[in-house]
Amino acid sequence: MMPLTCPTWLRRALLPGLLAALASLPAAAQGQLARYRTGRAQLDQGHFAAAMRELEPLAQPVNHFAQAADAGYLYAVAAGRAGQWAEAEQMLNLIRNQYPTYYGLGEVLYLQGQASFEQGDYDTALRTLGQLPAAQYAAPREAMQATYLARLQDRATWQRLSKRYPQSKLIGRLYADFLARSPAPTDADRQQLGAVVAQFGLDRAKYAAALAPAAAPRAAARKGSYNVGVLLPFLLQDNSWQTRRDNQFVTDLYAGLRLAQDSLQRAGRPVQLFAYDTGADTLALKSVLALPELAGMDLLIGPVYKSGAKLLARYAREHQIVCVNPLSQDLDLVADNPYHYLYAASAATQGRAAAQFAATALGAGRPAVLLHEMGKDDAAFAAAYQAAYEADGGKLLAVHPFNPLDPASLSAALLPAELGSAGALVVASDDPKVGPATLAALGAVPAASRPTLLVPGAWLDNPSLGLGQLSGAYFYHPQYFDELRPSYRRFRQLYLAKQRLPPSVFASQGFELLLFFGNALTQFGPSFQAGLAAAPPLPGAIFEGLAYPGGAHDNQVVPLLRLSGLDLQPAR
Numbered sequence: 001m002m003p004l005t006c007p008t009w010l011r012r013a014l015l016p017g018l019l020a021a022l023a024s025l026p027a028a029a030q031g032q033l034a035r036y037r038t039g040r041a042q043l044d045q046g047h048f049a050a051a052m053r054e055l056e057p058l059a060q061p062v063n064h065f066a067q068a069a070d071a072g073y074l075y076a077v078a079a080g081r082a083g084q085w086a087e088a089e090q091m092l093n094l095i096r097n098q099y100p101t102y103y104g105l106g107e108v109l110y111l112q113g114q115a116s117f118e119q120g121d122y123d124t125a126l127r128t129l130g131q132l133p134a135a136q137y138a139a140p141r142e143a144m145q146a147t148y149l150a151r152l153q154d155r156a157t158w159q160r161l162s163k164r165y166p167q168s169k170l171i172g173r174l175y176a177d178f179l180a181r182s183p184a185p186t187d188a189d190r191q192q193l194g195a196v197v198a199q200f201g202l203d204r205a206k207y208a209a210a211l212a213p214a215a216a217p218r219a220a221a222r223k224g225s226y227n228v229g230v231l232l233p234f235l236l237q238d239n240s241w242q243t244r245r246d247n248q249f250v251t252d253l254y255a256g257l258r259l260a261q262d263s264l265q266r267a268g269r270p271v272q273l274f275a276y277d278t279g280a281d282t283l284a285l286k287s288v289l290a291l292p293e294l295a296g297m298d299l300l301i302g303p304v305y306k307s308g309a310k311l312l313a314r315y316a317r318e319h320q321i322v323c324v325n326p327l328s329q330d331l332d333l334v335a336d337n338p339y340h341y342l343y344a345a346s347a348a349t350q351g352r353a354a355a356q357f358a359a360t361a362l363g364a365g366r367p368a369v370l371l372h373e374m375g376k377d378d379a380a381f382a383a384a385y386q387a388a389y390e391a392d393g394g395k396l397l398a399v400h401p402f403n404p405l406d407p408a409s410l411s412a413a414l415l416p417a418e419l420g421s422a423g424a425l426v427v428a429s430d431d432p433k434v435g436p437a438t439l440a441a442l443g444a445v446p447a448a449s450r451p452t453l454l455v456p457g458a459w460l461d462n463p464s465l466g467l468g469q470l471s472g473a474y475f476y477h478p479q480y481f482d483e484l485r486p487s488y489r490r491f492r493q494l495y496l497a498k499q500r501l502p503p504s505v506f507a508s509q510g511f512e513l514l515l516f517f518g519n520a521l522t523q524f525g526p527s528f529q530a531g532l533a534a535a536p537p538l539p540g541a542i543f544e545g546l547a548y549p550g551g552a553h554d555n556q557v558v559p560l561l562r563l564s565g566l567d568l569q570p571a572r
Contacts, residue, residue: 030439032058032065043074046446048082048301049077061098071100073503074076076111080118106132110140112307117148122157126165142170147173153336156348160387162196172200180210182336188550225270226521228514229255229294231285231302231312234277236514249506250304253326255300255499256510259491263515271299271514278303282311289315295392297321298526313340322526327506329377334553336536338529343513345478347377351384351428353558354454354476357391358424361560361571362452362474366423367397369451371438373411374401378428397422404431414441421458422451430458435465455562460568467566474571479505480544508542516546 014201039054042114059072072095079088092112095102102108116125125148129141133172135191152158158175165171179185179193190211197204197211202210230452232250235243244251256271264271274297278285285308288294300316303309309325316339317321323339325333331346345353358368370390372382379401386396400413410433419425419441428437435455442450457477459465481488491511495503503511515526516538523529529551537547537557545557562571 003266029066030061032063033067036065036067036071038380039078040074041069043078043081046081048078050083051078052087056091059094069095069102069104072099073104073108073111076108076115079218080111080115083309085115085118088120088556106137110144113141116145116299117144122149122152122161123164126161126230131548144248145170149323150177151176154332156331156384157333158389158537159390163387169200173202176200176202176207180207182210185210185551189246195480212476223298223525225272226298226518226526227272227274227296228299228301229297230254230273230275231278231288231300231308232275232282233304235280238281240445244280249504252504252506253510255495255512256503256507256512257506259495260511260514260518262494263511264518266520269518271518273519282307285311295319295321298521299324301326301513301517304328306330306333320527322517322528324513324517326533327511331380331554337553340553341548344555345555345558347380348384349380349552349554349556350476350478350558352388353556354381354426354560355385355394356392357474357476357560357571358426358454359389359394363547366420366421366451367395368396368424368426369422370428371416372399372401372424372428373404373431381428387430402429404429404434407437409439410434411441414438416444418442419445419451420449424454425451426454428456430456432462432464433464435459441466441478450491457559460563467563470563471565473563475561475563475568477559478555478557479509480561481508481540481542485542491542512540512546514543515541 019499035054036058039051039058042048042051042054055071055075055078059068059075061068065071065518067238072091076088076091076095079085079091092108092115095108096105096112109128109210113125113129113132116122116128126145129137129145145244149161152174155178156180161171162175165437172373176193176196177396179189179196180320182189185193189287190213193207194211196202203232206476232254233247234254235247242387254275261271261273263506268507274293276291276294278288285303289311294315296320300312300321302325303312303322304325304327306328306485309328310333312323313333315321317337319338322341324343326343329350330343331342333350334342369386370393382399382401386399389396395524398415398418402413414437425438425442427434428432438453438455442453445451455471455475457475457480459470459473460467460475460477491508492503495501495511499507520528532548533551535547535549537543537549540557543557544559547556548554549556550569560571562569
């Protein structure tokens with residue numbers, strides 16, 4: 001890729017007269033120039049950490065070094081060579097803000113584009129590189145974009161980039177390559193690929209195999225019973241009261257699975273559950289994955305911790321056994337793995353569904369404000385919300401990440417001027433402290449200009465909030481269910497009879513998960529991916545429904561609700 005060294009143009013600009021200048025300057029300035037020369041020499045010798053130590057103080061405006069911008073650029077080069085891209089980007093931002101007339105600004109932008117690419121921020125990278133003068137940088141810019149975009153494997157990012165740069169032939173060609181590489185292309189993938197090929201006049205023969213219609217899914221031969229491996233951290237070796245209490249969610253989840261097994265048996269669709277204790281670390285899981293019997297399972301369920309989920313996902317792909325993660329909302333876990341599913345709607349899917357609802361039902365006449373926690377799931381929700389909302393014509397007045405543990409961070413995100421100008425306020429956080437703080441901030445906004453509130457369904461269960469305070473708000477609520485639905489009442493009755501306790505949400509999720517995927521095994525056989533992709537959304541026995549259309553690997557059903565008075569109603 002592009003070499004991160006001090007470019008020839010900068011050497012030629014700096015070397016002539018440097019020694020003469022050093023002799024004629026005051027002692028302090030001579031010291032700075034000497035330190036600069038040392039830093040540059042360390043960079044040339046590959047001692048990047050040492051170069052950064054020498055150059056960083058010289059780049060700060062407070063030190064008034066005559067070549068501060070040059071020192072900052074060389075610091076960023078050294079940081080990039082050391083793999084410290086965040087530090088490189090921070091310094092490049094300083095140069096652009098503090099030294100806007102720097103003669104090497106083009107190289108600064110170019111290197112900053114690479115820093116953003118290296119950190120996976122494709123939007124910022126393309127936006128930064130787009131500021132370069134085309135006459136001088138057209139060829140190297142395209143080379144950099146082609147190199148990094150060819151590595152991009154995230155479907156949602158590709159879809160976002162194709163919408164934001166619809167006229168870019170480079171992005172179109174590389175997006176077509178990505179779609180063609182898909183291990184299990186859907187009809188939607190083929191349609192999108194055909195549209196891109198036609199728009200940019202790409203070689204259709206190159207993509208002929210990917211464009212060919214898929215054969216109709218054939219139902220596998222029915223088996224008398226299907227074997228399901230359940231890999232959960234039961235922690236059977238630790239019988240302490242504290243562990244049993246902390247691990248109750250696992251016990252509840254498994255109890256729900258067992259009850260679904262009974263229901264499938266009564267319906268003539270038997271499955272056999274085989275439970276394995278994966279412990280609290282990956283060592284126990286690796287021992288389970290080494291068992292020969294596991295390769296004979298028709299479906300795997302688990303685990304609940306992310307490190308283990310990655311191991312099981314790799315096992316599922318290698319052995320071609322579908323694995324379902326019961327709790328995670330991280331879409332990255334199932335990316336480009338046709339044998340790995342999330343039972344839940346991912347955070348990104350929730351963000352997209354909430355944005356599409358907001359753009360149509362709430363209107364996009366006034367811009368919205370989006371607040372989100374800094375954690376991965378909330379950030380994924382926010383990124384998907386912004387992309388979908390803007391694609392539907394909506395505008396965001398502001399996007400603010402915050403730390404719910406820091407009251408000052410949350411207060412800084414709830415700006416009165418923005419709240420008074422916004423048509424909607426979207427808050428991606430279920431931290432119990434965020435709801436009261438948000439409502440307090442909204443209370444200071446005149447009622448006539450107060451924005452509509454769109455928040456997670458978890459706010460409804462916050463004991464610090466009354467339903468009256470939330471009246472008129474909207475909720476995205478993947479775990480919503482109607483307690484009056486006959487199928488739920490039947491499930492609750494059966495669970496009480498078995499466990500002598502009402503079912504928790506984890507028990508409900510376990511029941512729904514096995515009921516849905518057990519039926520998929522019976523209908524389509526163990527290789528049910530194509531069947532699920534073509535199946536319509538199905539109502540759930542407890543929750544609102546499940547759907548994995550067009551090759552989606554997380555549940556696409558996300559209930560949107562409105563609180564009218566004290567009544568919770570579907571909003572669409």
